[in-house]
Amino acid sequence: MKDLQEILAIARTVGWGAAKILHSYYHQTAADLNLGIEYKQNEPVTIADIAVSQYILEQLQSALGQEDFIYISEETYQSQLNIDLSSTSKWVWIIDPLDGTRDFIEKTGDYAVHIALVKENRTILAVVAIPEAKKLYYATKDGGTFVETHNDSVPVQLSFTHKNQRLEDLIIVVSRSHRNQRLDYLLQNLPCRHQKAVGSVGCKIATILEQQADLYISLSGKSAPKDWDIAAPELILTEAGGKFTHFDGTILEYNTGDINQWGSLLASNGHYHEKLCEEAKKILAQLET
Template sequence: MVFPFGQLKTMSPSLDLEKTLATLRPILWQALEQLRQFYRQVKHLTVQDKGGDPVTLADQTIDAFLRHALQAHFPASQFGYLTEETYTPGQPLPQPYQWIIDPLDGTSDFLQQTGEYAIHVALVHDHRPCLAAVVWPEQEVIYTAIAGAGTYRETRWDSTQLRVQPPNEGRPLRVVMSRSHGGEHLQAFLSTLGVIQQIPMGSMGCKTASICQGDADLYVNLTGGSAPKDWDLAAPDLIMQEAGGAFTYANGELPRYNCADVQHWLPLVVGHPALSRWVGDRLQAFLAENQSYSGK
């Protein structure tokens, strides 16, 4: 199978990102199959509480599988491993590259069997992703991106490049919404955007993929008692950016990864760049007028 990647913008002369993705791809398909097997037996999984978030044997098994499979090709001397299931607070990983992994993004949706759960894998260099994959098991699709080379929607048979399109002025603004997060401040802000259609959706990776392939227009995140982490954002970030979209804080800044704090407290806006700038400006003004709301 040939995947038509464009001209690469090499992040480091020592690492061939296209070859790296070729190594990663079969590992992701194996992880997809394993996670789907757990999904078919979800009613029998024991659910543990991890800081207010559910965690299951599926999270732990896929995490271990991805780490061990990647470490066989990418040694820990050069590649750090920051994963949701093994993270402990501390200093940034010192290796030149860091794999940032969420083995099961959208565990609540996984347990509710909405089908909107994903695997996130990103390779980070100098605090920004240079390679990323979002796996949507129930769609049997993998979204991949290399910095400077575009975003692709890959099935077992073909690959299609994705480009984020501006909203259609003749229809409501389609906003993907979390089923388990949000709140009154977000609803109050969205009401200022005019006519919108709210689309409930699980994983951050699924939300981003939906925007990239034209099924939605916008995602806005306002943190409350918790904030998204590096493993929630790093892979969807590059997927959106390389599809020509924007994945930024409301002030237009890009998120940075593998820093001292893996939490991202600033409001996040995701969508077409023109829409993102407009929404980001309105969101900053809204928050300034409603100072009773604090992101942390």
């Protein structure tokens, strides 16, 4: 099997290729795109989702083969349910060809490509491409996070330029569409008073990396984010010095046999992370009493 840096180079190339395809679909007329929208479990799926999923799988499998890897894409997962996807003897690619499909359709620009390589339930390689920003973030475990444009690649390291910043001044990046009563109650009662609406988990985490926001919270309700929503964004955040955990501090795991990331999750630039988790737990406990 190729070494991790060779695999990363392949994944970065595939990420840029996928971003180019999505960009071309995005800038077609809305009428053309709407012809290809279907709904699965109340979530939209476009012709762009399908085309990019096929592209990523074909490119990775052509370069890396199927002997050493399992490939899980959001758009092919249902057809793989009879496969033992939780085998820890395999390296598993977890792919979201279009994270933020609603934002893609609504033309907010907040959509991304997620490509993650998971070993023993943890991400060891990640690519998050954001077509409209013309940026690609990538990371390897213990190798740091980098942001790449078509011209260069530079390391990303979160720094706290406002060490005396108050909790009240922190900015929470929030979803436009994935909301529920518990989350709204939590957001209303946290001391953080500023919110920034961004679609796609990948775009939210990029907003934290770009130091335009400080934290992101996910509370599962009737549904939960899936492995492909979180696996790649988590690594690019944590390798840059941020944190992404459950409220109780436990780490996130993938390819466990359940694709749902249930529970209460908090991603942050690392500043006040534990304090924010404790505050959030107290507020939710008040709601449930």
